[in-house]
Amino acid sequence: xxxxxxxxxxxxxxxxxxxxxxxxxxxxxxxxxxxxxxxxxxxxxxxxxxxxxxxxxxxxxxxxxxxxxxxxxxxxxxxxxxxxxxxxxxxxxxxxxxxxxxxxxxxxxxxxxxxxxxxxxxxxxxxxxxxxxxxxxxxxxxxxxxxxxxxxxxxxxxxxxxxxxxxxxxxxxxxxxxxxxxxxxxxxxxxxxxxxxxxxxxxxxxxxxxxxxxxxxxxxxxxxxxxxxxxxxxxxxxxxxxxxxxxxxxxxxxxxxxxxxxxxxxxxxxxxxxxxxxxxxxxxxxxxxxxxxxxxxxxxxxxxxxxxxxxxxxxxxxxxxxxxxxxxxxxxxxxxxxxxxxxxxxxxxxxxxxxxxxxxxxxxxxxxxxxxxxxxxxxxxxxx
Amino acid sequence: xxxxxxxxxxxxxxxxxxxxxxxxxxxxxxxxxxxxxxxxxxxxxxxxxxxxxxxxxxxxxxxxxxxxxxxxxxxxxxxxxxxxxxxxxxxxxxxxxxxxxxxxxxxxxxxxxxxxxxxxxxxxxxxxxxxxxxxxxxxxxxxxxxxxxxxxxxxxxxxxxxxxxxxxxxxxxxxxxxxxxxxxxxxxxxxxxxxxxxxxxxxxxxxxxxxxxxxxxxxxxxxxxxxxxxxxxxxxxxxxxxxxxxxxxxxxxxxxxxxxxxxxxxxxxxxxxxxxxxxxxxxxxxxxxxxxxxxxxxxxxxxxxxxxxxxxxxxxxxxxxxxxxxxxxxxxxxxxxxxxxxxxxxxxxxxxxxxxxxxxxxxxxxxxxxxxxxxxxxxxxxxxx
Amino acid sequence: xxxxxxxxxxxxxxxxxxxxxxxxxxxxxxxxxxxxxxxxxxxxxxxxxxxxxxxxxxxxxxxxxxxxxxxxxxxxxxxxxxxxxxxxxxxxxxxxxxxxxxxxxxxxxxxxxxxxxxxxxxxxxxxxxxxxxxxxxxxxxxxxxxxxxxxxxxxxxxxxxxxxxxxxxxxxxxxxxxxxxxxxxxxxxxxxxxxxxxxxxxxxxxxxxxxxxxxxxxxxxxxxxxxxxx
Numbered sequence: 001x002x003x004x005x006x007x008x009x010x011x012x013x014x015x016x017x018x019x020x021x022x023x024x025x026x027x028x029x030x031x032x033x034x035x036x037x038x039x040x041x042x043x044x045x046x047x048x049x050x051x052x053x054x055x056x057x058x059x060x061x062x063x064x065x066x067x068x069x070x071x072x073x074x075x076x077x078x079x080x081x082x083x084x085x086x087x088x089x090x091x092x093x094x095x096x097x098x099x100x101x102x103x104x105x106x107x108x109x110x111x112x113x114x115x116x117x118x119x120x121x122x123x124x125x126x127x128x129x130x131x132x133x134x135x136x137x138x139x140x141x142x143x144x145x146x147x148x149x150x151x152x153x154x155x156x157x158x159x160x161x162x163x164x165x166x167x168x169x170x171x172x173x174x175x176x177x178x179x180x181x182x183x184x185x186x187x188x189x190x191x192x193x194x195x196x197x198x199x200x201x202x203x204x205x206x207x208x209x210x211x212x213x214x215x216x217x218x219x220x221x222x223x224x225x226x227x228x229x230x231x232x233x234x235x236x237x238x239x240x241x242x243x244x245x246x247x248x249x250x251x252x253x254x255x256x257x258x259x260x261x262x263x264x265x266x267x268x269x270x271x272x273x274x275x276x277x278x279x280x281x282x283x284x285x286x287x288x289x290x291x292x293x294x295x296x297x298x299x300x301x302x303x304x305x306x307x308x309x310x311x312x313x314x315x316x317x318x319x320x321x322x323x324x325x326x327x328x329x330x331x332x333x334x335x336x337x338x339x340x341x342x343x344x345x346x347x348x349x350x351x352x353x354x355x356x357x358x359x360x361x362x363x364x365x366x367x368x369x370x371x372x373x374x375x376x377x378x379x380x381x382x383x384x
Numbered sequence: 385x386x387x388x389x390x391x392x393x394x395x396x397x398x399x400x401x402x403x404x405x406x407x408x409x410x411x412x413x414x415x416x417x418x419x420x421x422x423x424x425x426x427x428x429x430x431x432x433x434x435x436x437x438x439x440x441x442x443x444x445x446x447x448x449x450x451x452x453x454x455x456x457x458x459x460x461x462x463x464x465x466x467x468x469x470x471x472x473x474x475x476x477x478x479x480x481x482x483x484x485x486x487x488x489x490x491x492x493x494x495x496x497x498x499x500x501x502x503x504x505x506x507x508x509x510x511x512x513x514x515x516x517x518x519x520x521x522x523x524x525x526x527x528x529x530x531x532x533x534x535x536x537x538x539x540x541x542x543x544x545x546x547x548x549x550x551x552x553x554x555x556x557x558x559x560x561x562x563x564x565x566x567x568x569x570x571x572x573x574x575x576x577x578x579x580x581x582x583x584x585x586x587x588x589x590x591x592x593x594x595x596x597x598x599x600x601x602x603x604x605x606x607x608x609x610x611x612x613x614x615x616x617x618x619x620x621x622x623x624x625x626x627x628x629x630x631x632x633x634x635x636x637x638x639x640x641x642x643x644x645x646x647x648x649x650x651x652x653x654x655x656x657x658x659x660x661x662x663x664x665x666x667x668x669x670x671x672x673x674x675x676x677x678x679x680x681x682x683x684x685x686x687x688x689x690x691x692x693x694x695x696x697x698x699x700x701x702x703x704x705x706x707x708x709x710x711x712x713x714x715x716x717x718x719x720x721x722x723x724x725x726x727x728x729x730x731x732x733x734x735x736x737x738x739x740x741x742x743x744x745x746x747x748x749x750x751x752x753x754x755x756x757x758x759x760x761x762x763x764x765x766x767x768x769x
Numbered sequence: 770x771x772x773x774x775x776x777x778x779x780x781x782x783x784x785x786x787x788x789x790x791x792x793x794x795x796x797x798x799x800x801x802x803x804x805x806x807x808x809x810x811x812x813x814x815x816x817x818x819x820x821x822x823x824x825x826x827x828x829x830x831x832x833x834x835x836x837x838x839x840x841x842x843x844x845x846x847x848x849x850x851x852x853x854x855x856x857x858x859x860x861x862x863x864x865x866x867x868x869x870x871x872x873x874x875x876x877x878x879x880x881x882x883x884x885x886x887x888x889x890x891x892x893x894x895x896x897x898x899x900x901x902x903x904x905x906x907x908x909x910x911x912x913x914x915x916x917x918x919x920x921x922x923x924x925x926x927x928x929x930x931x932x933x934x935x936x937x938x939x940x941x942x943x944x945x946x947x948x949x950x951x952x953x954x955x956x957x958x959x960x961x962x963x964x965x966x967x968x969x970x971x972x973x974x975x976x977x978x979x980x981x982x983x984x985x986x987x988x989x990x991x992x993x994x995x996x997x998x999x
Contacts, residue, residue, distance in 0.1 A: 006867075013869045017664065155452075293853070
């Protein structure tokens with residue numbers, strides 16, 4: 001654009017001011033990226049959730065007998081039930097928390113979308129101590145296939161009275177969206193047989209797949225009703241609800257994110273509007289000169305808008321870039337299972353950012369532009 | 385020197401209205417930063433406060449070794465009486481030790497908005513009210529031991545459905561009526577309480593979760609701990625109740641607080657740049673005024689200080705406004721996170737934190753401009769149009 | 770190319786708040802194409818107003834303003850702007866250059882409004898700078914130049930689009946004697962060699978002497994001062 005040198009010269013008239021404004025805008029958009037990116041992650045969770053699956057676990061805490069699997073499977077509409085149970089512990093130091101999910105043979109069928117090949121599932125069936133470790137966890141704990149490691153888990157009572165579980169890494173598998181910090185999958189039998197007798201043949205939760213997605217809620221209720229008065233009453237949680245962070249925690253985090261992003265935008269709007277108003281005020285005579293040369297009202301206003309748009313759009317781009325870097329670094333500093341989702345910078349985040357940037361530029365330029373339009377050239381020139 | 389600082393600063397403040405909108409950039413920047421940060425921290429701060437109130441330092445909790453949550457701990461029927469007779473435990477009026485065998489299980493509830501949620505169902509034994517004297521019945525009556533009755537906390541009554549006196553809670557052997565509403569002034573208010581033994585039978589469980597004791601004195605914890613941990617028949621941990629809850633609070637609020645501080649930091653840096661911008665421009669506008677003062681004999685240092693004071697005044701004002709907004713919107717509001725009900729908190733301590741951050745931003749943002757003001761070339765500034 | 774200027778019965782009053790201050794009371798003026806005219810007079814006598822009207826920067830309350838055959842009083846604000854771009858060049862007392870642009874960048878400004886290619890623009894800028902004698906300072910910024918050099922840049926900018934008419938508002942008001950003479954010689958050169966019509970407002974009688982026709986304003990009326998043969 002042939003007018004760009006003019007716009008650039010105007011912006012760089014006070015280089016410090018231009019740089020500071022840009023940095024401020026960049027940071028506000030970094031925040032924007034992190035918060036709206038987090039909302040994007042939440043939305044993806046909900047999308048990934050399948051409507052034909054649910055989790056079933058004890059209504060009043062504790063473990064449920066694996067034998068119930070068959071009873072639930074025999075219910076109409078239920079296609080398959082798998083068991084999985086978790087071991088929470090640490091590697092060497094209590095600070096190094098890990099969470100292992102011990103899966104039975106049917107989990108692979110109930111959760112076919114897991115990025116684990118049948119060959120890999122077979123590995124942990126063949127070697128009971130085998131463990132499938134996702135890339136993020138493997139990197140964090142420096143594990144590679146063939147490595148043996150020990151997890152200390154004080155909470156699971158073992159038959160041999162110790163608290164240590166030895167695992168061998170069978171394969172390193174791709175990460176999954178829903179496990180933001182990675183995952184570890186082990187063999188259910190390995191855990192089951194090593195537990196104290198009173199805890200054997202029990203599991204922490206069932207994964208139930210129904211054949212007709214429209215009947216999920218109905219079947220969930222039926223399951224609860226069936227076992228309501230039994231020795232182990234059950235509670236269901238459909239996957240759609242389980243992956244909905246708002247429904248789960250009772251707190252509308254998405255709204256909080258939006259409000260934070262807006263607060264940041266407001267701060268930026270104030271800053272750029274002010275900066276620009278000041279710049280235009282300082283250069284009133286220059287604008288008048290441009291008008292005498294023959295620049296039209298529209299032309300002059302266009303220059304002002306461009307002057308606002310450059311730091312806004314550039315700042316938005318840099319800010320989202322920084323947000324991307326931050327969201328790639330953060331997972332390495334959080335213990336797993338802390339439940340802080342990693343923001344994803346998907347296309348929509350960029351789009352929203354640029355829309356906001358354009359809006360901020362537009363509003364910032366509005367008042368000065370109006371002033372320029374109403375300017376009486378003669379007075380402006382003589383005012384020198 | 386002090387006098388000079390006073391005069392130069394006073395002059396500066398007098399000229400402030402002429403720089404109104406630029407100055408507002410600092411105020412708005414800090415207001416937004418501190419407002420947002422305190423609003424976000426109100427969640428973790430509120431949760432911590434709720435936990436802190438529930439943790440009486442005059443109480444101790446006995447859980448099985450290695451347990452980090454009550455639900456993970458198991459105290460057998462055999463272990464309970466051994467714990468109760470340990471030294472260091474206060475005695476009730478009837479001469480029996482104030483040691484209560486408790487239960488803590490998750491129970492599903494319906495939140496006020498209709499979504500499925502959870503809360504804790506606690507079991508009190510006979511010494512329950514004695515160990516927790518802060519519990520008061522505000523409606524209905526206390527449950528009778530041995531009976532299938534429940535009392536619900538005032539928080540639960542607000543945040544969940546079907547928590548009024550007369551409503552029923554579904555348990556394996558049928559529906560238990562809520563016979564009373566209690567208040568404790570702490571986190572327990574979002575939970576339900578019933579009789580331990582009756583609950584154990586209903587839930588087909590055999591182990592208690594913990595034993596909660598009232599210490600005979602604040603120092604008797606050491607005695608109690610030594611006695612219990614050296615007993616070969618027991619495998620337990622003993623923690624002061626306040627420490628127990630402090631640890632729980634740390635674990636639960638870590639991520640939330642971290643998020644709040646990250647957001648706060650990012651915004652503070654953004655506000656910092658805005659601050660720098662405004663102050664540089666202020667110094668430039670005041671060029672003639674500063675040059676004149678210097679020509680008259682005022683030192684460079686008072687000039688520099690006047691810039692810093694301007695920065696502090698504006699940012700603290702902004703921080704207070706932001707804190708005020710956060711306080712007005714959120715402080716005291718009842719909120720729910722997972723299975724914890726708590727009051728959001730924007731406390732004086734946090735507002736103090738906000739002000740400290742504002743001062744830090746002011747100092748960082750004012751330093752360079754103040755140096756520039758001090759170094760202003762007097763002669764040129766006097767001549768400039 | 771030259772432009773003739775005709776003002777017929779022009780009335781102009783300014784609004785100061787609620788007050789209406791009359792400046793020109795039915796003024797008439799005829800300037801043939803190619804003349805270098807100087808206009809002197811006390812402040813408030815209307816000389817700058819005449820300049821603004823002729824340059825299409827302002828509208829008269831009544832009367833006709835005809836420049837190069839164009840009736841400016843019939844044109845709207847937007848049309849006046851377009852007309853200005855190719856027909857008038859302005860030269861100011863305080864130069865009004867863009868401080869962050871180089872001399873060449875400043876001179877190029879009027880050409881940005883045209884559809885000329887980049888190389889064509891550069892060529893014309895070079896020619897304009899050569900005429901004012903600043904070809905070797907093309908990449909310097911105003912802050913690196915003396916007052917006289919800055920005014921030359923201003924003149925180069927005024928002529929780069931080759932307008933037939935130049936309007937000067939106190940062009941030497943901020944310069945010392947020697948530099949002022951250089952600038953005025955330059956203006957004479959533009960008038961004689963390049964046939965530009967020049968209307969110059971000035972306080973300085975010595976500056977006015979450089980013109981081929983001198984006029985004075987007093988209380989909104991126009992008088993001939995002296996007819997000096999060029």
